[in-house]
Amino acid sequence: MATDLERTVEALLFLSPQPVPIAELAEACDVTEAQIDRAIDALSGDLEGRGVVLREVAGGWSLAAHPDAEDAARRLLAKPRTPPLTQAQAETLAIVAYLQPVSRPEIARIRGVSSESAVQTLAERGLIEESGRSRFGAVIYRTTPLFERLFGLSGLDQLPDPARFDPSPEDERELRERLLKAGEQRTE
């Protein structure tokens, strides 16, 4: 039978969306950190063979669903989420798609505004991913296979020619250079 403290710790980890540090658990339960350590040990044993697992991650302890349940969880919860792209997301995705690999500062320079939240949303939805770091240490991005699927493209060479939508087709310079120049002029 679990002790009261073990049950409380389980309830707290169950409720918390973030990993909880030992110190915070101790404070909430009004006990010492050593007592929390023992409760965590006992809980870890009791959760053996259950659908929920105890994990120690940076920042503390958390409960997570057992990985074996992922397929069922996907069927239950992962409603295909492909909401329409906002203008910021479409622009950011277009920059990554046509110029990849491309760094976050470059995206910001071309768009003329910080594009942090668009980049984050696109990464979360699995449309873009990090592909390393630039010479200057900035994270660089590329599109994912999921991106190609969701846009019905059999490869990146299938991206439509932007010349159709290009306001200055007589200009023969490289796309990247022209985008950066336009971006700079927008922010002046």
Added chain:
Amino acid sequence: MATDLERTVEALLFLSPQPVPIAELAEACDVTEAQIDRAIDALSGDLEGRGVVLREVAGGWSLAAHPDAEDAARRLLAKPRTPPLTQAQAETLAIVAYLQPVSRPEIARIRGVSSESAVQTLAERGLIEESGRSRFGAVIYRTTPLFERLFGLSGLDQLPDPARFDPSPEDERELRERLLKAGEQRTE
């Protein structure tokens, strides 16, 4: 030791932000509803004495933290206790729960007072919501799934028969006599 199905059900309930109906669990796990019923039973037994409990609310199953951990949880999550219902809110909610869909003038007729602020507060707390307009154009209200969850109801059919709140026959007789006497005094 828990079966694979029981572990999967536990993981699904852990992940799902809403109560999950049996039918949806069966579909996600690719088993029959009877199998889910048995897994729920087994899970309920295995959670005995733990920090997490199984609850049937709002048309489905949900995991919740054990009430014993409430104080520690509110300290950890800095989540104040929801204020109790005022008399006006409780009366209004009772009328909406039993008579839904019901309009504000109808609520006012039964309570004998304007119930505007109670209706508004209940709507703000997510316990009732608009569900269209009556023939006469008044907004009509119904309860929400959150109401069922917070009140521990697996469905609206779990509300007790309202007749059980009626005054006893003796009380009723006494009330009638007093009223008749008042009427007679007037007409004398």
Added chain:
Amino acid sequence: MRASELDLDLDVFAGPFDLLMTIVLREEVPLAEVELGEIVVAYLALVEERGELDLEAATEFLVLIASLLELKSRLLLPVAEADEPELAPEEAAEELLARMLEYRRYRGAAAHLAERFADGRRYLYRAAPLPPELRRVALEAARPAYEPDRLAAAIGDLLQIPPAPDTSHIRQTVSLDRRLRVLRDLLAGHGRIDFDQSFGSDDRLTQAVTLFALLEMHKRGEATWSQRETFGPIEITAANGAGHGN
């Protein structure tokens, strides 16, 4: 204008209309003694004073006052004058009784719900976002959902270099007074100036007004000017040699 905002001052009762309704239903004030006419007058006065009429609020008031009127008339009307049988006091009392019983039912249900709530809110539910892998579409299940042209169009938008700001709506004004001041300052400083050197880089309008200012100064005897040949340099000299204002 809500019925709840109506403050009453009656013989048997002083306070908000809401409270009156409550205590009538709770049998604390005999309905027969309440002046309903005064309530209506007070309500109408308040509506007039506010100058607004919220239909839903007015409906609510009408429902409440009408039910009170009906109940009270049945309580008061003597049996003898009643053509219609339902005006009998017994039935009026029955009607009022039914209303009170109905209210009591929901008051009881309210107490039950309040208890349930006190119990239910001790259970806390998890409210955490789904893990990232569940928040995106699985690759195998992914179907085309977006138009590739949207990306090309976005690139087209980004290639757009915004046109220089349109300044055509700004009307230039050159003030004669200001040109006079400029000329006087220059002459005061130098005693003698060359028009082209001083104003050659100004726009045509400024040059024209400056010339006009020069004519004015010449007329007033403040300055003289000379041009030795057509289109040649114009030399301006302060009339007293030292310039104006010194």
